[in-house]
Amino acid sequence: MIESNILVIDDDDDILLSAKLFLKLHFRNVITCKSPKEINVLLSTNDIDLILLDMNYQKGASDGREGLYWLEHILSIDKDYVVILMTAFGSVELAIQAIKKGATDFILKPWENDKLFATLSAASKLTQSKKKVKKLERIQSSLHTDIARKFENIIGDSTDIQLLQKNLLKVAPTDANVLILGENGTGKQVYAYEIHKKSLRNQQIFMHVDLGSLNENLFESELFGYAKGAFTDAKEDRPGRFEMAEGGTIFLDEIGNLSLTLQTKLLSVLQNRTVTRLGESKERPINVRLIAATNMPLNEMVAKGTFRQDLLFRINTVELLLPALRKRGDDIQVLAKHFIDVFSNKYHKPAKSLTLQAKKALQEYSWPGNVRELQHVIERATIMSENFEITEDDLQLSPHKFNHQQAVPMDLPLEEMEKAMVAKAIEKHKGNISRAAAELGLTRAALYRRIEKFGL
Numbered sequence: 001m002i003e004s005n006i007l008v009i010d011d012d013d014d015i016l017l018s019a020k021l022f023l024k025l026h027f028r029n030v031i032t033c034k035s036p037k038e039i040n041v042l043l044s045t046n047d048i049d050l051i052l053l054d055m056n057y058q059k060g061a062s063d064g065r066e067g068l069y070w071l072e073h074i075l076s077i078d079k080d081y082v083v084i085l086m087t088a089f090g091s092v093e094l095a096i097q098a099i100k101k102g103a104t105d106f107i108l109k110p111w112e113n114d115k116l117f118a119t120l121s122a123a124s125k126l127t128q129s130k131k132k133v134k135k136l137e138r139i140q141s142s143l144h145t146d147i148a149r150k151f152e153n154i155i156g157d158s159t160d161i162q163l164l165q166k167n168l169l170k171v172a173p174t175d176a177n178v179l180i181l182g183e184n185g186t187g188k189q190v191y192a193y194e195i196h197k198k199s200l201r202n203q204q205i206f207m208h209v210d211l212g213s214l215n216e217n218l219f220e221s222e223l224f225g226y227a228k229g230a231f232t233d234a235k236e237d238r239p240g241r242f243e244m245a246e247g248g249t250i251f252l253d254e255i256g257n258l259s260l261t262l263q264t265k266l267l268s269v270l271q272n273r274t275v276t277r278l279g280e281s282k283e284r285p286i287n288v289r290l291i292a293a294t295n296m297p298l299n300e301m302v303a304k305g306t307f308r309q310d311l312l313f314r315i316n317t318v319e320l321l322l323p324a325l326r327k328r329g330d331d332i333q334v335l336a337k338h339f340i341d342v343f344s345n346k347y348h349k350p351a352k353s354l355t356l357q358a359k360k361a362l363q364e365y366s367w368p369g370n371v372r373e374l375q376h377v378i379e380r381a382t383i384m385s386e387n388f389e390i391t392e393d394d395l396q397l398s399p400h401k402f403n404h405q406q407a408v409p410m411d412l413p414l415e416e417m418e419k420a421m422v423a424k425a426i427e428k429h430k431g432n433i434s435r436a437a438a439e440l441g442l443t444r445a446a447l448y449r450r451i452e453k454f455g456l
């Protein structure tokens with residue numbers, strides 16, 4: 001069975017019947033129609049791979065002009081349609097003219113079934129390879145974006161991040177829908193891409209869609225695509241992001257920002273696993289892996305009725321929660337060092353170290369903008385610092401955004417400060433080592449070593 005849908009257009013009922021009876025033994029779906037006037041509707045409501053088109057429709061006509069007209073019409077809808085013409089014996093010249101106009105092949109009537117099958121199966125291979133080329137072109141343009149995306153390694157080794165990494169490796173190859181939650185700048189996009197890279201779809205597209213930037217009008221045309229003429233600016237058919245991501249991963253960022261109307265539209269696509277382009281009624285199947293992300297409290301929004309519970313269930317088969325930077329303990333220093341290396345390299349400056357006070361300040365700052373903010377702070381400090389080291393002043397951290405719950409005195413030597421922080425975390429978590437370790441961004445073993453060292 002060849003996986004192609006064929007449309008046969010002829011005004012003769014007997015021809016339509018015999019074509020249908022024979023072709024349906026070999027092809028997935030055969031649609032027949034008596035009048036070429038139905039072409040527009042049929043092409044916009046069905047996913048047609050091949051068109052078998054008669055050349056004459058009006059009574060007594062034999063010059064094939066109608067066939068040529070409809071051929072041009074079909075190719076103006078999409079120049080990649082594969083059209084085979086049916087022509088009477090003796091009109092070979094006409095057939096050649098049709099091929100010049102873009103027909104793929106022709107077949108003489110009355111046909112021999114073997115010959116018809118051979119012609120259509122060759123044409124069907126052509127359709128498949130045209131589809132493949134289109135897909136490769138889309139992948140290529142997405143890879144260009146990937147190359148433009150600077151190489152991003154996930155940096156950090158705190159307990160939370162280690163656990164996250166472990167869960168990521170479990171979920172990545174499964175194709176399950178993943179919801180990534182976390183404050184702004186915690187790395188949701190970095191993690192979404194990491195899941196894609198570690199998935200079985202990693203040779204296909206990773207399609208990032210920022211839902212926050214799409215208004216009600218743009219949402220459908222961007223996501224689901226449109227047909228030529230669907231609205232004033234729709235000059236040609238265009239696939240939406242779901243179709244473009246075919247075979248790969250679609251990352252729906254800022255999903256918490258969608259209005260209830262758009263949530264309903266999205267839900268229906270995710271449930272049916274098909275999209276319908278604007279201005280068409282044809283349903284196109286989609287095969288994409290879904291990753292969504294938001295910094296909004298979706299569960300609270302469900303309780304308030306501003307986010308659909310059924311949509312939440314659809315997207316959160318697995319949830320990954322990215323910790324805020326202020327809760328990532330030592331990772332702040334590790335990331336700061338990483339960004340110093342990145343920016344010293346970028347601006348051709350020697351890689352400077354941070355003074356003790358600067359390190360302390362980084363640790364005590366509340367980082368409302370998380371890793372993105374740290375990245376900016378270090379970039380600016382790398383450019384502005386004039387000495388051999390980056391000082392607290394070079395960081396230019398806003399004094400209002402320090403973590404004031406931090407009761408550990410700031411003027412102790414580093415070791416004393418570490419001891420005080422460890423003691424405080426153990427006290428706060430009433431001796432629960434796992435929780436204290438998590439807060440400090442240490443492994444349990446590392447915390448035990450410190451408890452022993454400080455005699456706590």
Ligand SMILES: Nc1ncnc2c1ncn2[C@@H]1O[C@H](COP(=O)(O)OP(=O)(O)OP(=O)(O)O)[C@@H](O)[C@H]1O
Nearest residue numbers: 152153154155183184185186187188189190371372
């Ligand atoms: N673990 C990490 N290692 C290295 N860089 C990181 C890490 N996490 C985040 N970053 C960097 O921080 C910046 C912000 O990350 P990203 O855009 O993924 O955050 P986000 O959570 O998606 O933000 P928003 O909610 O604002 O969209 C990026 O430049 C990214 O490269």
